[in-house]
Amino acid sequence: MASDTSPATSLLDHAAEAYVKLALAIGLHDPDYVDAYFGPQLWRDEAKAAGQTIQDLIASARQLLQDLGRIPRSQDDETLALRHQCLSRHLRSAIARLEMLEGHAFTFEEEAFALYDAYPPVYTSAFFEEMLAKLGGLLPGTGSVAQRYKSFRSHFVIPRDKLDDVFQAAIRECRDRTRKAIALPGGDQFTLEYVTDKPWSGYNWFKGSSTSLIQINTDLPIYIDRAVDLAAHEGYPGHHVYNTLLEAHLAREKQWIEFTVYVLFSPQSLIAEGTANFGIEVAFPGEERTSFERATLFPLAGLDPAETQRYYDVHRLTGVLNYAHNEAARGYLNGTMSRKQAEEWLVTYALMSAERSAQRVRFIDVYRSYVINYNLGQDLVRQYIEARGGTSDHPSRRWEEFRNLISSPRLPSSLTSLPSPKRV
Ligand SMILES: [Zn+2]
Numbered sequence: 001m002a003s004d005t006s007p008a009t010s011l012l013d014h015a016a017e018a019y020v021k022l023a024l025a026i027g028l029h030d031p032d033y034v035d036a037y038f039g040p041q042l043w044r045d046e047a048k049a050a051g052q053t054i055q056d057l058i059a060s061a062r063q064l065l066q067d068l069g070r071i072p073r074s075q076d077d078e079t080l081a082l083r084h085q086c087l088s089r090h091l092r093s094a095i096a097r098l099e100m101l102e103g104h105a106f107t108f109e110e111e112a113f114a115l116y117d118a119y120p121p122v123y124t125s126a127f128f129e130e131m132l133a134k135l136g137g138l139l140p141g142t143g144s145v146a147q148r149y150k151s152f153r154s155h156f157v158i159p160r161d162k163l164d165d166v167f168q169a170a171i172r173e174c175r176d177r178t179r180k181a182i183a184l185p186g187g188d189q190f191t192l193e194y195v196t197d198k199p200w201s202g203y204n205w206f207k208g209s210s211t212s213l214i215q216i217n218t219d220l221p222i223y224i225d226r227a228v229d230l231a232a233h234e235g236y237p238g239h240h241v242y243n244t245l246l247e248a249h250l251a252r253e254k255q256w257i258e259f260t261v262y263v264l265f266s267p268q269s270l271i272a273e274g275t276a277n278f279g280i281e282v283a284f285p286g287e288e289r290t291s292f293e294r295a296t297l298f299p300l301a302g303l304d305p306a307e308t309q310r311y312y313d314v315h316r317l318t319g320v321l322n323y324a325h326n327e328a329a330r331g332y333l334n335g336t337m338s339r340k341q342a343e344e345w346l347v348t349y350a351l352m353s354a355e356r357s358a359q360r361v362r363f364i365d366v367y368r369s370y371v372i373n374y375n376l377g378q379d380l381v382r383q384y385i386e387a388r389g390g391t392s393d394h395p396s397r398r399w400e401e402f403r404n405l406i407s408s409p410r411l412p413s414s415l416t417s418l419p420s421p422k423r424v
Contacts, residue, residue, distance in 0.1 A: 011071045016258040023261045038208025039260030065091045086409040108330040112369040117267035117412040120372040123323045128349040157221045158301045170231035177283045178236035181399040199363040202230045204239035212240040238276030245407045270412040274377025285395045322375040324349035329364045329371045384415040
């Protein structure tokens, strides 16, 4: 379908093309920067041949930002106005990443805002202590909450030889539920691979043409909750669906070329991770997840279905402890915690094993303030969708708002009217 060819649109199209080329050039200095690209291969080759330095790229990004500022904003088309705003904000984020590559040291807070357009709230140890005390009330046995949690969880590991059956069942369920609510382009698909020695637990690599490669890291024991979490987060209605809709609606239908590149360290990642996490609740409203797991996944994994309810009561509470990852990253990146202290913080407040906390700090080494995108992203997405009537009592409205959000160029700061820092 042809796109609108007003003069402002044509200028935006040019700026968008320059942004994609800039992102590809930054990717040559930063191997994690470009997460997915399915635009012209020629542009990738040109970026390599040009051999621009970081200083060159900062200068062109600043120039491009100025050029964008001179393009008149659309007054009557909200999507076009969002596109313009989104491009400018992504350019500012690219400049910040380039400055980091040049050696500029941002604080955790500055970096989170510069790259992801959001302010992570501060959670003190008192907050986590309170959550741990609540959790203690749910866990059987004697000993510390951490010991009881570890012992409780040990009964819910998916045996290695049942992993694929359990994951395939979780994927089928998530896919069926998503396809009933969202029209996806024909032929959308992904391949699943089990890998080791990675700093993450799962990853979606979008390949274009509605196709993804999803990898699951089997370094550490995989607990039963990860089946639906990963199937929904990486696949349906998470990253695979998000990328597929952006490709179909924005990159192809509107021919907005900037959506042929997915920059990992950009505001888009807060929306991506936030919707991937919140998507689990959208796909399984109320008690539907527990019912599905009791009837299907627990028996497939050889686990006791009678324990499903308690397992998910505990899981809900430990979900809040995810904010402990931000505090570990804040302390570690701001230099107020050593690596060992950050690992210990995660063991104490996120109830991680020593091995998992070491994996998480390795994740922070590479991805830094990216950790905010999971928990803060999820909360901002929930607030946005619920404020628009997509509450758990209105599942079809919730799907509709969710679908609209993952098909539009919306920025994190526009998800909430309260983007300022707060202390909890
Ligand atoms: Zn993710």
